[in-house]
Amino acid sequence: MQRQTLNGPWELQQAGQDQRFEATVPGCVHTDLLAAGAIDEPFYRDNELRLLWIGEADWVYRRSFEVDAALLEHEAVRLRCHGLDTLATVRLNGDVIGRTENMYRTWEFDVKSHLQPGENHIEIQFDSALNYVHQREQAEKVLPAWGVGHHKLNGGGWIRKQPSNFGWDWGPMLLTCGIWRDIELIAFDTARLNDVLILQDHHTPGQVGLSVQVGVEQLDAAASLNAVSIVRFDGEVVAEASAPVSDGTSEIALTIADPKLWWPNGLGEQPLYEVEVRLIDAADTQLDSQSKNIGLRTLKLDRHPDEWGESFQFVVNGVPFFAKGANWIPADTFVTRLTPVDYRRLLVDAVAANMNMLRVWGGGIYEADAFYDVCDELGICVWQDFMFACATYPAFDSDYMANVKAEAEDNVRRIRHHPSLALWCGNNELEQGLVGDEWTDKTMSWDDYSRLYDDLLADVATTLDPQTDYWPSSPHTPVGDRRDFNNPDSGDAHLWSVWHGREPFEWYRTCDHRFNSEFGFQSFPEPATTATYTEPKDRNITSFVMEHHQRSGIGNSTIIHYMLDWFRLPTSFDNTLWLSQILQGMGIKYAVEHWRRAMPRGMGTLYWQINDCWQVASWSSLDYFGRWKALHYMARHFYAPLLLSAVEDLDQGTVAIHLTNDHLQAQSGQINWKLIDLNGAIVRDGSIDATIDAQKSQLIETLDLSTQLAEHGPRNLLLWLGLEQDGSVVASNLVTFVRPKHLELPDPQIAARVEDDEDGISVWLEVQHPALWTWVTLPGVDARYSDNFVHLLPGQPVEIMLSNLPNDLTPAEIQQRIEVHSLVDTYA
Incomplete structure (x- = not known):
């Protein structure tokens, strides 16, 4: 070749x-x-x-x-x-x-x-x-x-x-x-490889069988050909076998002893095996070769009848796991600008937020090989849509259908070997109102819909990739009437009644769906990003340019509606941008914490969306330049393997404390809690010994705080929760009993101290009074922060590590330039 x-x-x-x-x-x-x-x-x-x-x-x-x-x-x-x-x-x-x-x-x-x-x-x-x-x-x-x-x-x-x-x-x-x-x-001469399918057999303990099925294009039908497969791990050959080519195909059987299994992020390692296939002629001349990296694992969508209806959970190596992640769109309007470095940067940030799954949404592209390669390395499972979204398609046209079939075959063959691949999905949201009994000015017919998504794509996916499940649409209800597309008892759901229906954030707690594959809330990008597409005269969210970079017709009005429901009116353009991010993060946190508490009834949340394709107000947690919004920092916590969360009942004056454990081992620790006033004085506190089994979520204890709430008033109290293991706080949360706009927060008197030691440069934050949603910025520097938008309490200093700093920027200069803000700064 x-x-x-x-x-x-x-x-x-x-x-x-x-x-x-x-x-x-x-x-x-x-x-x-x-x-x-x-x-x-x-x-x-x-x-x-x-x-x-x-x-x-x-x-x-x-x-x-x-x-x-x-x-x-x-x-x-x-x-x-x-x-x-x-x-x-x-x-x-x-x-x-x-x-x-x-x-x-x-x-x-x-x-x-x-x-x-x-x-x-x-x-x-x-x-x-x-x-x-x-x-x-x-x-x-x-x-x-x-x-x-x-x-x-x-x-x-x-x-x-x-x-x-x-x-x-x-x-x-x-x-x-x-x-x-x-x-x-x-x-090429004589022949070439035109297809390599690698199937895995995990039925025998202590080994994995591989069936390498090879397709060959032969120019000379009489040529004597052999296919050779060599499997390497860490550069060492661990298996090798060959088989003759007959009628353009060959099947090679290999056995991997002592297999190192591939696991999603947070559940284990991601070892990769190289499978090389060589095409050899009778003279032992190599005519062609292909190499693919695979992971040894089983990864299935498990749907079985249960006490709530039908399950919807992903199972890896026999272990069900809660899918934590987001939806992925093309990372640039001009996708040809994207490099492997760009993909790695974004996907590393997904892992930093404790994600284990991304949905490649059906209105974009089948992603570049570099995307799937990095997902394999990092343990990010991929829900892969076929490229159909929010529209109808001419399934009545035979040429169109033949074109789609060839497209599907190309991309299934290209992507199927990746261990990160978890699911093929036919389309995005067509069943959510774009399909009817017949073609109209608003719908395509069910017959044509079924011809494309139930038949053609399903056949291609299951034939060419028999070890990956196929799902016809997202959302989809597999039991009963599929027009009931957000049925809470089976299938996956797109829950948009908050953003599009202006339901309160509390509405999320009424939803007990099996898998939440879309839900979201918008925010603006931070001032540094906004400055790249605006002039100073544009910097009002109702200016023509700002509204031009807001493509949701209800976008800005919806953000402001919820902002004024939860927070005080911000005093400046910059504060409006920052506060929108806090609002977004709080809303998604509200939803995810509820659904993780509901495990195993619900077994996944993929919020809309992780990334942007240009500078815009959107549902993303990473803006176009990869800058972390408040949501992404909050996702690090609400997607952490150990989640400490709470449900407040204002009528009863109680707070239910929940612990969620995604680890494959039981966990124990001490939950410390303290009820404080807005100056930081402790009103009441306590400790709870907690033990939780592997992959469980449970109610630990319900605190009765009715006496203190009656005495001090809900506007004057905060409840802090912290889970301590081996002397370190590994999970924490904060409960307010009223909307934050009604808290009379004093000036927290934040002190920021920059330190430089063997671990790197960090800033230590301390307060005299509680500071909610405290964030650090370094103007003019695209610094990275280990955490941000944190709650600070008196006597509990917080260290934030800084990275991605210019080499010539000294700690003393950082101390002079660093800025620290909290919620009160948005309105005071």
Whole structure:
């Protein structure tokens, strides 16, 4: 096998125009125009509105390249395009060699007869996806979709292109095109590998059996071929076997002794085994090879009848576990800008928040290999949607269905070996109101829906990846009427009655669903991020630019509605941004703590969403630059393996103390609690010895505080809880008995002391009076903090470690520049 990359410098031209620009492949038209200085920064202020024309135009990429005569001596020479976005006509030396209509597929064209030794010319024209879908709508029908008009362009259902490229309620309408993944020439003789499926057998104790099923494309049907599989762990060969190729297939059986099992984050290690497959001819010449990293594990979706209905829980290596995580969207509007470093940074931050699962949402892309590789390394399980979201699709069109089938086959084959892969899911939210008895101006028919999601995708997933479960939609109710899409007794749920229905945060405590795969609340990015897309005159949340970077039609009004319900009116633009983050974190904390207390009835929470694709007000916990919002810091605690939480009953004057344990071992410790007034004086305190079994949640004790609440008043008291193990507080929580806006908090008199020792630079925080939601910033520095938005009490100093600091920044300079704020600073 010989390969020649065609990545690198290309030339870009708008069809019908003379001007040409330097371009880079992989890439897209927007990033190339931006690099050439031909357009302004698309994310700045409202520049997006002046760049919509790019998506309405046709674009041409071209380059010249040299081909050695030796490459053309191979029996087969192919042009392999790993991603063309989307409607492409490919010409080689003036000849049309292929057309494409799906950005998610890998396209391959036979080009041997079109190439020549020496210089060759390739040209790829991309037709406007927007013009195409409008033509389909005019010629055939408008496909119903949600959100069209306010934040989304029409017609995305007609084309196999990233749905959120047309706009979403958190993303811009910047319709890309281009060679978005690698492009290369491949040349080979006799045969090549075209499929490798690795199945695992865990039935025999002390070993794991592997069945390596190999697909071969043979140019010479009479050739005698063998497939060899070599398994390595830590560089050492632990198994090797071979089998002959017959009728284009081979199956190799291997046994791994003393297997090291792969576990999700928090449950164990993530050892990876390399499985290499070689294709050998009769002369023992290697014709081709592939290598895949796998983890030895079983990972299944367990659904069985139980006392509440039907379970919905993931089980790894026979152990059920509570899924803790979030939904993942494309991490940049221009996904070609994302590097392995970007993926690792975001996924490391997911692990830092104690997450063990991410849902790759169906309105984006099947992610890059680097994403899944890092998930494998870090133990982040992946719920993988197929790319269908919040719209209807022409399942009545046979060409469309064939295109989707090829797309699904490509991506199932590419992703299936990853140990992080937990589930295939057909679509996002179609069953939540976009399907009816027949096609209307609001729905697609159940028959066509079923043809695509119950039949086609289910068949591809279960045939090509028989060891990973398939789920037709999210949300979905598998028992009874599937139109009852958020049934609490079975299936998964998207619970949006707080954000979209303005139910109070307390509403979450009325929900006892089996698996909560979407729920969320918005916040603004912090001032440093907001400054990157605004001018000073824009810095009011009702300005045109700020509202342009708020794609939810109800967004700002909803944030303010809840903000004024819980907090005092903030005194400045910056304080509004920070307070929105505290509000967001508090709301999601309220939900997650309740659902973790409900374990094992409920066995998962994936909040919407972990990341952003541009600078925007959104539901994310990490903003576009990866800066942690308050929610992400709070997630470190409410997703921690040991969760100490409380349920207050204001009518009875009681507080129920709960302990939740995700560890695979029983845990014990001492729960210390103290009821304090707003000056920090202890009104009452106590300690409770607590022991909890592995993977359990239980009520530890109910405190009767009615006497103290009656005497001091609920507006004047706070309850602090701390779980202590081996002299260290490993979990804590704070209970207020009224909305924080009604607390008459004094100036906490925060003292910040910067220290530098062998562990690094840290800041110690101490207070004279309670300080709620205290956060540290270092203006002008993108520092990382080990914790933030913490509650401070007198006599309980808190250390926050600082990292990602400039090498020339001294502790003394940090002491001068550091800023510390708490809740009272947002209104005082």
